[in-house]
Amino acid sequence: MTQFNALMGGLFILTAFGIVGLRQILGSLRLFVAQSLLLAASAIILGVNHASIHLFIVAGIVLIVKALFIPWLLYRVLSHELHAKREVEQALDVPTSLLLAAGLTVIAYFLVNPLLTAAPDPFIRINLPVGMAGVLLGAYAVAVRREALPQLLGILTMENGAFFAGISIASDLPLLTELAAAFDVLIIAVVVGLLTRRIQKQVGTTLVGEMAKLKEE
């Protein structure tokens, strides 16, 4: 059981790396769906292990909101963007940025180490560092990607990372909170998606990294 969960964790980090470095927008979105599926799978594994119906519901929420609804929504709102046949603009070239991402993963392990020694548990040992790495890699993706949709996927990866840690360390959080958090992620996707469309209409580009009218001289 733990080994299966570890596999999910490893694949989860891999998808986060993909969000940092993948060159096609549509591919990045597919990776995000895969990532959400892995999150749901890990929740199910933990649910079986703790015999908790609660975690199954969390898995269900994740599947509906993140693996189905958000991709469908982005597809509706930004289908033109998604099918653009171009490479995503990056602030750094891909090998460098993947190297830095690997460094961040190591940092994530160091960050959570004092917490792990205080509370040893085989599942938390996997989920917490992996989730933390997801949060950091997502933040890094936002910083290094220069286009709107890849930046949004970076934010969603951060949320996924926090959830990945959360299902192990805070598995008995009230269900209402889980629902509200999922709703919140949904609103992020709606708001940022609509904003992207409006920027594309008004400014004519989704290269948000290029927008630098507002700054101090």
Added chain:
Amino acid sequence: MVLFVILLIPLLVAGLSMIPAKNARVSALATIVGAAAVFVLSLFSALGIDTGHPVGAPIFSSWFSMDGLSVLVLLLVSFVGFAASLFSLGYIGRTVPENQQDRIRRYYRRFNLFLLSMLAVPLLSQVAMVWIAVELTTLLSVFLVGFENTPESLEAAWKYVVLTCMGAALALMGVLILYWGLSLSGGGEFTWSFLKTTSPKIPPVFVTTAFIFFLVGFGTKAGLVPLHTWLPDAHSQAPSPVCALLSGVETTTALYVILRFLPMVGGLPESALTAWFLVFGLISVGVSAFLLIQVKDYKRLFAYSTIEHMGIILVAAGLSNGTGTVGAVYLIMAHALAKSFCFFSAGAMLLVTKTREIASVRGLIRLSPLTGVSLMIGGLAIAGAPPFAVFLGEFSIIRAGLAQGQYGVIGALTIFIGIAFCGILYQVNRMVFGKASNPGQPLPLPWSCAATLVVAAVPVVLLGLFVPDSLNHLLRLAALSLGR
């Protein structure tokens, strides 16, 4: 019961503004009436609080409750909300063309939802729900920031949503780690008041880690340096009444969440934790003091002053180490009132002069005496000139610091405040006095904008000279809820 009514009113008005009436003036008036009702109800609940213990709402007492600090924040949000709704009537009426009634209705719907999310932050007592409410304050105001639909405002909205959502994800990590720590120490309600009493039992490493995530995550939202870059953009591009809400109270609600940690970290053996407050606070004050010297846009000037105030409040919280925090609480109040007043003056100035550049505004007092006088009062108030409330807050913080022997911190703080003081007053002075630059008859201010300036000026001017007993009591209760 009052709690629910307070939250219900903005929701109802938001629903009302979706009705496609022929004239959007209905939703404007409904918003004003609703916000006024919310303010009156908040005032009543503030008078009902007379002990240090939180008062829960009936039935849902573990979800909604209020104590001194939350009532203070509630009062500030509702007052600024009321003033901003009044200002919106004239401002939006003037800046949005007559034939775009849809757009006006959309504005009021978003305005009310934004107000609702900010009212919810102090009223909710479950930490996880507070996180969601703070996140909603961002998401519901993104389109208010980008309301003008210019490339600049959309850029500001983008930076705003991306950076604060990143911050929120980090803060979520903090919330989860805190919950984990709580369940390790035996579990219980995940509320502020329960955490306050049970925090000594939580292993310190959990409180520390959660605190750092909270500080960085919510600090992004409060505009702490180095995560402040979105703030001057968003606070300068939004329509002025929205700026007043963003700068006056939205930052305060984020800071409120960070300050809630104070009773938990104050008692830890590693008291070095409060040093985080001092370091982040001093850096914010210093950087913003130097940045506001060289701004070209007057709304950015006020935005940097917001970062400065957030830094000062944080320093005050750090100095107190979980004991007396009257200075911090007083400054929270002074900041919310004075800063929103400044943005109302800035909005009036924009209507009169039609420019945002400091260099092209001269002799404002001749163009529009009311706007000129308001700007002068606002400038003096936020710079911290005596006898305004910001001055009294800063003074009591400096005195508290000196009493503790923190000479280095206080020395640096005083220098930075001095620089910011000169920077703000130099710019304001240039705009208010001198020979009027643009000839021709300036447009008169809409009556509701003028009325807002008068209404919002009352507490700004009065509170430095005289604090009513009931308010004084409330401030002491608020400081009490920050202590252990």
